Amino acid sequence: MNQHYQNIIQGIFLQIKNEENPGEVASYIPELANIDADQFAVSIKPINEDAHSYGNHQTRFSIQSISKVLLLCLVYKHTGEKIWERVDVEPSGNPFNSLVQLESDNGIPRNPFLNAGAIVVSDMLIDLLEDPKKEFLEFIRDITDSETICYSENVAKSELKIGYRNAALCNFIKSFGNIKNNPDKVLELYSLICSVEMSTVELCNAFTFLANGGKKVSDGKVILTKSQTKRVNAIMQTCGFYDESGEFSFRVGLPGKSGVGGGIVALLPGRYVIAVWSPKLNPKGNSYRGMKFLELFTTATEESIF
Amino acid sequence: MNQHYQNIIQGIFLQIKNEENPGEVASYIPELANIDADQFAVSIKPINEDAHSYGNHQTRFSIQSISKVLLLCLVYKHTGEKIWERVDVEPSGNPFNSLVQLESDNGIPRNPFLNAGAIVVSDMLIDLLEDPKKEFLEFIRDITDSETICYSENVAKSELKIGYRNAALCNFIKSFGNIKNNPDKVLELYSLICSVEMSTVELCNAFTFLANGGKKVSDGKVILTKSQTKRVNAIMQTCGFYDESGEFSFRVGLPGKSGVGGGIVALLPGRYVIAVWSPKLNPKGNSYRGMKFLELFTTATEESIF
Amino acid sequence: MNQHYQNIIQGIFLQIKNEENPGEVASYIPELANIDADQFAVSIKPINEDAHSYGNHQTRFSIQSISKVLLLCLVYKHTGEKIWERVDVEPSGNPFNSLVQLESDNGIPRNPFLNAGAIVVSDMLIDLLEDPKKEFLEFIRDITDSETICYSENVAKSELKIGYRNAALCNFIKSFGNIKNNPDKVLELYSLICSVEMSTVELCNAFTFLANGGKKVSDGKVILTKSQTKRVNAIMQTCGFYDESGEFSFRVGLPGKSGVGGGIVALLPGRYVIAVWSPKLNPKGNSYRGMKFLELFTTATEESIF
Amino acid sequence: MNQHYQNIIQGIFLQIKNEENPGEVASYIPELANIDADQFAVSIKPINEDAHSYGNHQTRFSIQSISKVLLLCLVYKHTGEKIWERVDVEPSGNPFNSLVQLESDNGIPRNPFLNAGAIVVSDMLIDLLEDPKKEFLEFIRDITDSETICYSENVAKSELKIGYRNAALCNFIKSFGNIKNNPDKVLELYSLICSVEMSTVELCNAFTFLANGGKKVSDGKVILTKSQTKRVNAIMQTCGFYDESGEFSFRVGLPGKSGVGGGIVALLPGRYVIAVWSPKLNPKGNSYRGMKFLELFTTATEESIF
Incomplete structure (x- = not known):
């Protein structure tokens, strides 16, 4: 990555670091609330180069909903286009945990990045794999080339314990027949998947195959076909930020996905992946800070998919 | 455009032309219903080359909702970012003429490509220009370099006469204070704008500045800034196809806009504009046929923004 | 009416008159806003006795939505049960001018006391009568035995001028085919009907036939059949107070109807009609004050339909 | 009860028994599906006389949602008006198990006769009583003067096992904080309460205090105050039949409550209770058949609360 780019990133990073940092850390479980709220990290990884990073880029954090993309990829890889019989690809226009549309859509979630959608995809994973918990972890360790990435059982348990809204979603979908397994089992797996912890560098590595036509860069292994890769990126573009998806597309112009732990990952197909983390x-x-960074970054570089 | 491309386009064009053509011509006004339903045209215009066309590419048709993009550009050009105080940029998850979200959103339409949104933008046009009807036509004649493009007063009048849903939308928004002028006046202008007639070649020309960073190719005139251009393309990507926007993004992967007259325009920034027309x-x-053509085209070329 | 009753009414009237009178006068049109907000009147009319009244009971006020009951009766009288093909009898659970349910119910209003419902009934009146404006007035003059009751053309005009929400409702219903006449014509009649002015005594007289099995007391004329009368009362019970209908039924326990001019009329079938007016x-x-009076009254008398 | 009444009831009973009996038996659990679908029973109990019955009036059936009224009475008796802080008294305009309104109403159910509402009331019962399961049974045995009335543990278990929609409702409300106990515990009690089995005669006895100002007839014990009784009847009137409540009020004109087991109970305050049972x-x-019987009955007797 040339010096020009590095200068842009460093400049924006420092600017934002020195500005006010409003907003609230997610506080619904102690594990997310008790975090140093001013941490801030950025990593950028061009496809064929090493990553450049700034700030707390070695600290792992709870990637939460970002994990839904990796979950989707693993299930999509196994099922092919059949997956879309049970989850749609339309933006929802509603918050991430809304039940309203499910009622009119007969239990088919609008997209796989809503909680409802990821719960259905988790249910599919159970039927696809012998040991879904173990194999999902192997999958993300493989795509990041990092053997130490783990679930946080504590975060998963805390989340499960107070996850009444998700329990409502899962039981509601089950009442329409679009969940096959026991709701408690599905929710346990779903919570575990969302509890994965990564650093911004690892997040970049995990998503590089999506910027590279579906192939891992390090060993050339095909994770998804070109067409599937395009489709996952398209869903990130239209649905990656809940009811702020249009706004993100409008301001940043890259496919991406955010998580309630404060992480955001975005990518420019054929070029690079960029990951930002700041908990508020x-x-x-x-x-x-993540939204702000990415907006300033694509404005400065004048590079986006549009 | 190289021969390889021309071969791909021609091949897909012929394939679709020979297949069944299901679906229904828009029939709510006689002017749209009484059309030869099997017409089919494709034009592609690389930024710096002449267009290549197939089928009925010299026939003008009612571009209908596609006109909303050009309307947005003209108002955006004049107002800058202030326009977003009166219309949002989020996909709606509802059909094009739904009133439901307006009620919970206090009269702020979700995006400028819903009827509700374009009606609000039409209202803004009235306050911005001396003679909005005349100046909008001048604007589209300028960007297409075609002096003969016209409104169809007949289509506009027919549409206005039975446009109870649009009258409902306009009065509803007015009840929230987000329409400033007389509803009848606003609806008249809106219907006229949607009645513009173009051929697929002209449609390509009209949208070329959006594939070219905001500048007309023929004379280098700046229509929108780079940032504004990116933003209009982003809205097309997330909102251009009503509640099928996610599906289009998923299958085709280009920003685009469709109209009930059977036209679709899409573009690959920095590369080309493509327009398809088939009334069913x-x-x-x-x-x-338009949706099918574009899906096969981006699948064959493996080119999309993702 | 015995002295016991008179004492109860007078006692509650004085108590409320001396208490704080919070709330807001309807202010959307000048004619309703520029009223002495502390006026307060109560009239009670036992079926076979003269009315007893307190406060400003000779002052006429805009009965507004209360008129919807009389409109319903006149149309019901002419059409019989066919009326229910175009308007339902279910409570809506939504505010009086909501458009949301109309969309899922394909233009059939939930009940005739929503604006949407009364607009449809007004449309029916146009097709039933030669001169609906004149004949509706004759109808209410007849049932009240008062030749001087009139529309307020000023109120009707003001209301029409800013009635964008009603214009939205009417056009929306028209788009589903459940309005037959020109929307402007329907809205004009609807506004006129709502502009009728009466005193609380006249309001009691107007509703006496509904407490008397459908017959006028003064001359025995049959306005509605017993069964129709029961049905109109039932709709008042479940739908007479918009999304506060359950609350009114719960606290007061009588079928009744309110208007935005501050009037409320309620009745105990076989016994009496009671009308209250206070603008806030x-x-x-x-x-x-109207809601409070009626709650205290039925609590004190221990008389309700339950 | 005089001979005239008995003739009316017997006549209608025989007429309906001889007519077609369309509709479907509730089939979601085997215990309800495997029932003789043509059973038909009617009982009427004037306040101060013995009941008259026709058909299968000694057969006990699953009263299901009818039990929600008795549950409400028991909790209301203990809490007084505080109960309304956690459940509203408005008709919902939506089916019995809809989640939509809960989302906009922040977890406060519209009324206690929706599943959502009865689940909240069940949650309150747990906090009010030492042994809610035992004491609720004692309560209904007391008001019916029948020591053999029981829960059907089988029905309750079957219902619980496939009650995903109710689990969704309960967890959803819990996510808003309006359920205090463990959702599984609440749902278990709720299912048990709905599983009570009674004959039409016992149903009449159970509801007689509501027709008698809150007092048991047999021993004069006060179950509810007069005001509370009026209020429970008012809620039955506006909310007793889900989104057919307006229709029932319109056609029958009595406060009442239906259950998915095919039972309906209705009452004329101060006069009688009537119970009908037919599973389709x-x-x-x-x-x-229950709806039809009651409509014909109040039409023939010309007695209703209106």
Whole structure:
């Protein structure tokens, strides 16, 4: 990555670091609330180069909903296009945990990045794999080339314990027949998947195959076909930020996905992956600093998919 | 454009032309219903080359909702970012003429490509220009370099006469204070704008500046800034096909816009604009053949923004 | 009416008159806003006795939505049960001017006391009568035995001029085919019907036939059959107070109807009609003092339909 | 009860028994599906006389949602008006198990006769009583003067096992904080309460205090105050038949409550209680024959609360 780019990134990073950092850390479980709220990390990984990073880029954090993309990829890889019989690809226009549309859509979630959608995909994973918990972890360790990435059982348990809204979603979908397994089992797996912890560097590595036509860069292994890769990126573009997806597309112009732990990952197909982390969230539940960084970054580089 | 491309386009064009053409022509006004339903045209215009066309590419048709993009550009050019105080940029998850979200959103339409949104933008146009009807026509004649493009007063009048849903939308928004002028006046202008007639070649020309960073190719005139251009393309990507926007993004992967007259325009920024026209519509109100052509085209070329 | 009753009414009247009178006068048109907000009147009319009244009972006020009951009766009288093909009898659970349910119910209003419902009934009146404006007035003059009751053309005009929400409702219903006449014509009649002015005594007289099995008391004329009368009362019970209908039924226990002018009329079948007027409204749009009076009255008398 | 009444009832009973009996028996659990679908029973109990019965009036059936009224009475008796802080008294305009309104109403159910509402009331019962399961049974045995009335543990278990929609409702409300106990515990009690089995005669006895100002007839014990009794009857009137409540009020004109087991109970305050049972349901989930019987009955007697 040339010096020009590095200068841009460093400049924006320092600017934002020195500005006010409003917003609120997710506080619904102690594990997310008791975090140093001013941490801030950025990593950028061009496809064929090493990553450049700034700030707390070695600290692992809870990637939460970002994990839904990796879950989707693993299930999509196994099922092919059949997956879309049970989950749609339309933006929802509603918050991430809304039940309203499910009622009119007969239990088919609008997209796989809503909680409802990822719960259905988790249910599919159970039927696809012998040991879904173990094999999902192997999958993300493989795509990141990092053997130490783990679930946080504590975060998963805490989340499960107070996850009444998700229990409502799962039972509601089950009442329409679009969940096959026991709701408690599905929710346990779903919570575990969301509890994965990574650093911004690892997040870049995990998503590089999506910027590279579906192939891992390190060993050339095909994770998804070109067409599937395009489709996952398209869903990130239209649905990656809940009811702020249009706004993100409008301001940043890259496919991406955010998590309530304060992480955001975005990518420019054929070029690079960029990951940002800062725990304080805006009112829509996306990282305040993360959104700002990415907007300033694509404005400065004048590079986006549009 | 190299021969390889021309071969791909021609091949797909012929394939679709020979297949069944299901769907229904828009029939709510006689002017749209009484059309030869099997017409089919494709034009592609690389930024710096002449267009290549197939089928009925010299026939003008009612571009209908495609006109909303050009309307947005003209108002955006004049107002800058202030426009977003009166219309949002989020996908709606609802059909094009739904009133439901307006009620919970206090009269702020979800995006400028819903009827509700374009009606608000039409209202803004009235306050911005001396003679909005005349100046909008001048604007589209300028960007297409075609002096003969016109409104169809007949289509506009027919549409206005039975446009009870649009009258409902306009009065509803007015009740929230987000329409400033007389509803009848706003609806008249809106219907006129949607009645513009173009051929697929002209449609390509009209959208070329959006594939070219905001500048007209023929004379280098700046229509929108780079940032504004990116943003209009982003809205097309997330909102251009009503509640089939996610599906289009998923299958085709280009920003685009459809109209009930059977036209679709899409573009690959920095590369080309492509326009398709065929009057029969799928159940979501988008051209059956148009959607199919674009899906096969981006699959064959393996080129999309993702 | 025995002295015991008179004492109860007078006692409650004086108590409320001396208490604070919170709430807001309807202010959307000048004719309703520029009223002495502390006026307060009560009239009770036992079926076979003269009315007893307190406060400003000779002052006429705009009965507004209360008129919807009389409109319903006149149309019901002419059409019989066919009326229910175009308007339902279910409570809506939504505010009086909501459009949401109309969309899922394909233009059939939930009940005739929503604006949407009364607009459809007005449309029916146009097709039933030669001169609906004149004949509706004759009808209410007949049932009240008062030749001087009139529309307020000023109120009707003001209301029509800013009635964008009603214009939205009417056009929306028209788009589903459940309005037959020109929307402007329907809205003009509807506004006129709502502009009728009466005193609380006249309001009691107007509703006496509904407490008397459908017959006028003064001359025995049959306005509605017994069965129709029961049905109109039932709709008042379940739908007479918008999304506060359950609350009114719960607290007061009588079928009744309120208007935004501050009037409320209620009745105990076989016994009496009671009308209250005080212009300040609670947040649900019903007269603050009116609701309070009726609750205290049925609590004190221990008489309700339950 | 005089001979005239008995003749009317017997006549209608025989007429309906000889007519077609369309509709479907509730089939979601085997215990309800495997029932003789043509059973038909009617009992009427004037306040101060013995009941008269026709058909299968000694057969006990699953009273299901009818039990929600008795549950409400028991909790209301203990809490007084505080109960309304956690459940509203408005009709919902939606089916019995809809989640939509809960989302906009922040977890406060519209009324205690929706599943959502009865689940909240069940949650309150747990906090009010030492042994809610035992004491609820004692309560209904007391008001019916029948020591053999029981829960059906089988029905309760079957219902619980496939009650995903109720689990969704309960967890959803819990996510808003309006359920205090463990959702599984609440749902277990709720299912048990709905599983009570009674004959039409016992149903009449159970509801007689509500027709008698809150007092048991047999021993004069006060179950509810007069005011509370009026209020429970008012809620039955506006909310007793889900989204067919307006229709029932319109056609029958009595406060009442239906259950998915095919039972309906209704009452004329100060006069009598009437219970009907026939398992086949109309599309809204209310007994086909039961609705018909009550409509013909109040039409023939010309007695209703209106």
